[in-house]
Amino acid sequence: MCARTARCAVRWCRRQFISISNSRGCISNFFSGDRPALRRTAGNERRITMRYDDETRRDILSRLSGFRLKHTLGCEKAARMLAQQYGEDEDKCAFAMLLHDITKTFSQEEQLNLCEKYGIIPNDVEKTEWKMLHGKTAAAIAADVYGAPPDVVHAISYHTTGCADMTLLDKIVYMADYIEENRSFDGVKTARKLAARNLDKALLYGLNSSLRDLIHRGKQIHVDTVLARNWLLEHM
Numbered sequence: 001m002c003a004r005t006a007r008c009a010v011r012w013c014r015r016q017f018i019s020i021s022n023s024r025g026c027i028s029n030f031f032s033g034d035r036p037a038l039r040r041t042a043g044n045e046r047r048i049t050m051r052y053d054d055e056t057r058r059d060i061l062s063r064l065s066g067f068r069l070k071h072t073l074g075c076e077k078a079a080r081m082l083a084q085q086y087g088e089d090e091d092k093c094a095f096a097m098l099l100h101d102i103t104k105t106f107s108q109e110e111q112l113n114l115c116e117k118y119g120i121i122p123n124d125v126e127k128t129e130w131k132m133l134h135g136k137t138a139a140a141i142a143a144d145v146y147g148a149p150p151d152v153v154h155a156i157s158y159h160t161t162g163c164a165d166m167t168l169l170d171k172i173v174y175m176a177d178y179i180e181e182n183r184s185f186d187g188v189k190t191a192r193k194l195a196a197r198n199l200d201k202a203l204l205y206g207l208n209s210s211l212r213d214l215i216h217r218g219k220q221i222h223v224d225t226v227l228a229r230n231w232l233l234e235h236m
């Protein structure tokens with residue numbers, strides 16, 4: 001990761017944490033029950049420590065159902081496999097995958113409420129393609145409710161678009177989401193084969209396919225996907 005992106009990531013995460021520590025109450029009932037991963041010190045301040053254990057995993061999975069649950073489990077499995085192969089922290093990858101779609105089924109109103117709560121400012125594309133906001137809102141929940149560390153928060157935030165200066169963790173999270181065993185779109189087999197051989201080639205394949213698909217569907221394109229592709233072409 002270049003120094004500029006590292007600084008941006010830190011600034012972004014710091015913004016999340018500042019707004020988190022200022023926030024009061026709970027926007028969505030979805031997260032108002034017991035929160036086993038949330039730790040408080042005697043002074044009622046949150047300690048940001050990643051807690052990835054069976055209880056937390058069960059808590060996260062209990063908030064998902066149907067295809068989203070199946071997809072999340074598939075992502076967790078794929079991410080562990082990629083982490084083993086490419087030498088990344090398996091638990092961090094699995095933790096990111098468990099949380100990456102935690103707000104995916106939320107309505108536009110709920111997404112925007114979470115944006116307001118966590119100080120996320122949607123850009124023009126995100127205002128139209130509001131479903132994309134689930135990456136950023138899930139990242140904020142991951143930090144706030146589940147104590148996810150900044151690198152996991154960053155990977156969740158960019159799992160839909162990619163970004164410039166992607167870390168190994170970012171790449172694994174993006175690709176695990178793309179190739180997990182429940183995906184069946186044209187080209188997924190090629191993406192799986194590439195991911196088993198060369199993660200950057202697989203990532204480029206995924207970014208190219210997503211861009212083609214968005215163009216085919218007449219959709220706007222998020223700038224981070226363009227930046228991700230340009231950066232990858234320069235650095236692979």
Ligand SMILES: Nc1ncnc2c1ncn2[C@@H]1O[C@H](COP(=O)(O)OP(=O)(O)O)[C@@H](O)[C@H]1O
Nearest residue numbers: 125129131132160161210214219220221222225
């Ligand atoms: N790079 C992008 N630019 C603009 N919109 C995008 C981009 N990637 C995804 N989207 C839109 O965001 C929404 C969620 O995408 P995504 O999370 O990739 O879906 P899924 O994981 O369910 O296939 C979709 O409406 C999709 O069209």
